[in-house]
Amino acid sequence: MAKVVVLGAGVAGHTAASYLQKYLSKQHQITVVSPTSTYQWIPSNIWVGVGRMTAEDIKFDLIPLYKKWGIEFLQAKAISFYPEGDNDTNSGYVEVEYTSPQKFGLKQKVPFDFLINATGPKLNFGATEGLIPGQGNIASVCTFGHATEAWKLFKEKLDKMKNGQKQTFVIGTGHPTATCQGAAFEYILNVDFEIKRRGLQDLAEVIWITNEYELGDFGMGGAFIKKGGFISNTKLFAESYFVERNIKWIKRAGVKKIDAHKIFYENLDGEYLEQNYDFAMLIPGFAGHGFKAFDKQNSDITDCLFAPNGLMKVDADYTPRPFEQWSVQDWPQTYQNPSYPNIFAPGIAFAPPHSISKPMTSKNGTPIFATAPRTGMPSGVMGKVTAENIIAWIKTGDPEIKHRASMGRMGAACIVSAGYGMSKGTAATMTVSPVVPDWDKFPEWGRDIKTTMGEPGLAGHWLKWLMHYMFLYKAKGKPFWWLIPE
Amino acid sequence: MENRLVIDKYSEQYYPPTPTNFTLFWRKFIPFQILRFIILTLKIIKIVVKGHS
Ligand SMILES: Cc1cc2nc3c(=O)[nH]c(=O)nc-3n(C[C@H](O)[C@H](O)[C@H](O)COP(=O)(O)OP(=O)(O)OC[C@H]3O[C@@H](n4cnc5c(N)ncnc54)[C@H](O)[C@@H]3O)c2cc1C
Numbered sequence: 001m002a003k004v005v006v007l008g009a010g011v012a013g014h015t016a017a018s019y020l021q022k023y024l025s026k027q028h029q030i031t032v033v034s035p036t037s038t039y040q041w042i043p044s045n046i047w048v049g050v051g052r053m054t055a056e057d058i059k060f061d062l063i064p065l066y067k068k069w070g071i072e073f074l075q076a077k078a079i080s081f082y083p084e085g086d087n088d089t090n091s092g093y094v095e096v097e098y099t100s101p102q103k104f105g106l107k108q109k110v111p112f113d114f115l116i117n118a119t120g121p122k123l124n125f126g127a128t129e130g131l132i133p134g135q136g137n138i139a140s141v142c143t144f145g146h147a148t149e150a151w152k153l154f155k156e157k158l159d160k161m162k163n164g165q166k167q168t169f170v171i172g173t174g175h176p177t178a179t180c181q182g183a184a185f186e187y188i189l190n191v192d193f194e195i196k197r198r199g200l201q202d203l204a205e206v207i208w209i210t211n212e213y214e215l216g217d218f219g220m221g222g223a224f225i226k227k228g229g230f231i232s233n234t235k236l237f238a239e240s241y242f243v244e245r246n247i248k249w250i251k252r253a254g255v256k257k258i259d260a261h262k263i264f265y266e267n268l269d270g271e272y273l274e275q276n277y278d279f280a281m282l283i284p285g286f287a288g289h290g291f292k293a294f295d296k297q298n299s300d301i302t303d304c305l306f307a308p309n310g311l312m313k314v315d316a317d318y319t320p321r322p323f324e325q326w327s328v329q330d331w332p333q334t335y336q337n338p339s340y341p342n343i344f345a346p347g348i349a350f351a352p353p354h355s356i357s358k359p360m361t362s363k364n365g366t367p368i369f370a371t372a373p374r375t376g377m378p379s380g381v382m383g384k385v386t387a388e389n390i391i392a393w394i395k396t397g398d399p400e401i402k403h404r405a406s407m408g409r410m411g412a413a414c415i416v417s418a419g420y421g422m423s424k425g426t427a428a429t430m431t432v433s434p435v436v437p438d439w440d441k442f443p444e445w446g447r448d449i450k451t452t453m454g455e456p457g458l459a460g461h462w463l464k465w466l467m468h469y470m471f472l473y474k475a476k477g478k479p480f481w482w483l484i485p486e
Numbered sequence: 487m488e489n490r491l492v493i494d495k496y497s498e499q500y501y502p503p504t505p506t507n508f509t510l511f512w513r514k515f516i517p518f519q520i521l522r523f524i525i526l527t528l529k530i531i532k533i534v535v536k537g538h539s
Contacts, residue, residue, distance in 0.1 A: 239502035248499060377534070411533035426513065429526045433533050451533055457513040459523035463530075485534040 002028045002394045005094060005112035007078045009034035009062055011042070011376050012347025013118030014475060015383030015486060021069040022482060023391045030070075031110060035077040035099040037063050039475050040144045043376060043415075044468045046183065048147035049281070050154060050190045052420040055144040058468070065477055074110065075100035078119065078289075081305055083340040084296040085111075092342070114390045117312050117345040118383060121286035124175070129257040131174050131284055136260040139281045141187050150281060154191065157279045161195070161203040167278040169195075170263060172209035174282025176254025179219045179371040181212060184283050185238070186417045191281075192245050193419030193426075201246070208242060208249040209263065209275065209282070212370050213360055215239050215251060219370035221357045223432050224445040225454045231445065234430075237454050241418070241428070250275065252360070254368035255282060270363030286348065286371070288312070304339045307351035313337060314345050316353040323358045328408025328438045330354065334401045335386055341399060344390070346382030348374045356436055377412045378435060380486030381405045407435040411451060415464040418456070427460030429453070 004024070006017045009032050020030050040059040047053040066073040076096040083092040093111040098104055123142050125131045133140035139150035157167045171188035173181060188208055195204045208215070216222050216234030223234045242249055252268040263275045263282075288310020293302045307313055316332040330353040337343040345351075352372045360369045385405040393399050411433030418426045431453050437446030445452070474484040493499045505513075512518055 236502060239498075240504065243493070243499050243502045243504055246493070246499075251498075411536060413530045413533055423516070424514075429530075431529060431533050433536065451529065451536075453529065455522065455526065457522055458516070458519040459526055462519075462523050463526060485531070 002113045003091075003111060004028065004030050004114045004116070004390060004394075005110055006030070006032045006116045006118060007034075007094065008118035008120055008347070008349070009039055010118060010120045010347065011379040012120070012349070012383035012386075013116065014039055014062075015380045016116050016118060016346065016387040017066075017071055018069075018475075018477060018481070019384055019387035020391065021071055023387075024394060026070055028394060029072065031072040031074060031112075032062075032066060033074045033076050033078055033094070033096050033110060034062070035075065037061055037073070037075050037100070041468060041472050041475070042142075043183075043464075045141045045144055045147040046186045046190055046417055047420055048144060049139070049141040049150040049187055050194045050420070051151045055148050058472070059144055060472070060476060069477065074098070074108075076103075076108070078117075078291060079107070081115075081291060081293040081343075083115075083293065083305070083343060086294070086296060086298065092340070113342060114393070115343045116383075116386055116390070117343065117349050118347045119289055120348045122289045122310070124285040124287040127285045127287070128175050128255060128282075131255075131258050131282060137277065137279055138258060139279065140284070141183065141281060142283070153279060154194075158195070158198060158200065160278075161200040162198075164203070166203050166205070168205045168207065168276055169279045170207045170209055170275055170277040171281045172283070173211045173370070174255045174258070175285035176211055176256070176266070176366055176368045177371050178211060178283050178285050179373045180283045180286070181210060181218045181370055182373065182375065182414055182416060184210075184281065185218070187281055188247060189241070189245070189416070189418035190420065192247055196245075197419075206245070206247045207275065207277075208247055209253050209255065209265065210249065210251050210370075211254055211368050212251055213268075213357065215242070215249060217357050217370055219355070219357055219373040220432065220435060221437055221446070223447060223452050223454075224449065225452055226449050227454070231449065234454060237428075241456070252368060254362065254366055258282070266362055266364065266366055266368070268360055268362050268368055288349070288351075301339075305337060305343070309351060311351035312343075312345035312349050313339075314350045316351065318351070318353050321354075326354060327440070328406065328434065328436050331406050331408045331436050333404040333406040334389065335382055336389075336401060344386045346386045347379035374407070375412050375414055375435075377414075377486060378405070378407055378410055381410055384486055408438055409434050411435065415460055415467065417461065417464050419461070421461065422465070423458070425461035426456060426458055427464045428456040429460040429463055
C-alpha cells in the first residue's frame with residue numbers, strides 16, 4: 001500500500017487528489033491536509049468583491065466529497081518536512097498542526113511515500129507596511145473572506161457617492177515585486193463597471209497602480225496579439241481598456257507603505273511619491289509558507305527543499321543568469337524535488353527559476369517589477385500531471401517520470417472580467433501560448449501568434465460565467481467531472 | 487472622437503487607441519457574440535489539449 005499525502009486543497013492540490021482517488025485502487029491511501037475544509041473557486045472572488053456573487057456561490061465543503069472518495073482529510077496546516085523520517089519513523093513524514101476547532105493546535109506526524117506540496121502562496125501582506133486587508137479603507141480579493149469584506153467596504157463607498165461625496169479608488173499591486181496583476185486588473189474593471197452602472201462616475205476617480213514596466217505586462221512580459229490588421233502588444237490593449245473607461249494609471253510603482261488615506265510608493269526613477277485614496281485593493285507580495293525541513297539526524301535541510309523565497313525547489317534550472325540568457329528550458333516540467341524525487345510541488349508552491357518579465361531596479365536599488373504569475377489553468381494542469389506521474393510510479397514501480405507540463409510549452413487562458421451581466425457584461429478573453437515566451441521557437445513574437453489573443457466582448461463574460469459553474473462542477477466531482485479539462 | 491472621455495493632453499492617457507461606436511456595437515451584438523463564443527471556446531480547447539502531454 002502506498003501513502004500519498006497532498007498538502008493544500010486549492011487548484012493544484014484538489015486536482016491532484018481527485019485524479020489520485022480516481023486512478024489508484026482503494027488499497028492505496030490518499031490524505032489531503034489543508035487548513036480550511038472548503039474549496040473556493042478563487043477567480044470568482046472578483047464578483048464577490050463587487051457584490052455580484054456571495055462567498056456561498058464560490059465555495060463548498062470538501063469533507064463529504066473526500067469521504068465519498070475515500071480520501072482521508074486532515075484540517076491542519078503543514079509546518080515542517082522530514083523527507084527521510086527520523087529516529088522513530090522510517091518513512092518520510094510531514095509535521096502538521098490541526099486548525100479544526102476539535103483538535104486545534106494539536107501536532108501530528110503524517111507519514112508519506114509520496115508527497116505533493118500544493119500549498120500555494122503565503123499572501124505576504126506583512127511585507128508592505130500597513131497593508132492589512134479589512135483595516136480602514138484597505139480591501140483584498142485574494143480569498144472569499146477578503147472578497148466579502150471588500151464588497152462591504154465598496155458598498156460603503158458607493159453609498160458615500162450616492163450622498164454626493166467624491167471617492168478615489170486605487171487598485172493594483174501592493175508590493176514592489178508583487179504578481180497576480182490579472183486579478184487586480186479584473187477587479188478595477190469590475191469596480192469601475194459597478195460605479196458606472198449606478199451612474200456615479202462623476203464622483204469617482206479610479207486609478208490603477210502597478211509595478212509593471214508597462215501596462216499589460218501581467219508578469220509574463222506582456223504578449224503580442226493579432227487584431228484589427230496589426231500585431232500589437234498587450235500594453236496597447238490594457239491602456240485602451242483604461243482610456244475607454246477613463247481609468248488613470250501609475251506604472252513602475254513599488255508600493256512600500258499604506259496608511260488610512262495615503263499610499264506611499266517609489267518609482268523606477270527613484271522618486272518617493274504618495275497617492276491619496278478612499279478605497280484601496282492592492283495585491284500583496286507572494287512568498288512560501290516558511291516551512292522548515294530536517295534530515296534523519298534532525299539537521300536543518302531547509303535549503304535542500306526550499307528556495308530562499310520559501311517556495312519549493314523543483315526540476316527548474318536555478319543557475320543565476322542575466323535576463324538576456326533566460327530560456328524556456330529553465331522552467332520545470334515535472335515539479336519533482338531534485339533531492340527527494342518522491343516530493344513534488346505543483347501550482348504556486350514551486351519556486352520559479354526567475355521571473356518572466358525583465359527585473360528592473362529603481363535608482364535607489366529597489367527591485368520594482370512583476371514576478372511570474374502561475375494562473376489557475378497551469379496550476380490545474382501541473383496538479384494533474386503530478387498525480388499521473390505518481391499513479392504510474394505506484395502502479396508500475398518504475399520511477400521514470402513520463403508526464404510533463406512546462407510553462408514554456410503549455411498555454412493559458414485567462415478571462416479578464418470587466419463587468420458582470422448576461423447582456424451588459426463584458427470580459428476580455430486572453431490566451432497565451434506558451435505562458436513563458438519561447439524566443440527560440442517564436443523569434444518574432446515569443447509566442448504562437450495564432451493561439452495568443454485578446455478579445456473583449458460579451459462572449460468573454462459568458463465564458464467566464466460558464467467556467468465558474470464548469471470548474472465548480474468538476475471540483476465537486478459530479479458525474480463525468482474528468483471530462484472537463486483543467 | 488467617439489467615446490473619448492475628457493483626458494489631459496500630453497498625459498499617458500492621451501495616446502492609446504479608443505474603440506469606435508462600431509467596435510463597441512460588435513462587442514455587444516448578441517448574434518455576433520454567440521459566434522465569437524463558439525470560436526473562443528474552440529480556441530481555448532485547442533490550447534488546453536496542447537498543454538497536456
Ligand atoms: C482574486 C484572484 C483572481 C484570480 N483569477 C484567476 C483567473 O481568472 N484565472 C486564472 O487562471 N487564475 C486566476 N487566479 C490565480 C489562481 O487562483 C491561482 O493560480 C491558483 O489558485 C493557484 O493554485 P494553487 O493550488 O497553487 O494555490 P491555491 O489555490 O492558493 O491553494 C493553496 C492551498 O494550500 C492550502 N494551504 C496553505 N497553507 C497550507 C499549509 N501550511 N499546509 C497545508 N495546506 C496549506 C490553502 O488553504 C489552499 O487550499 C486568481 C487569483 C486571485 C487571487
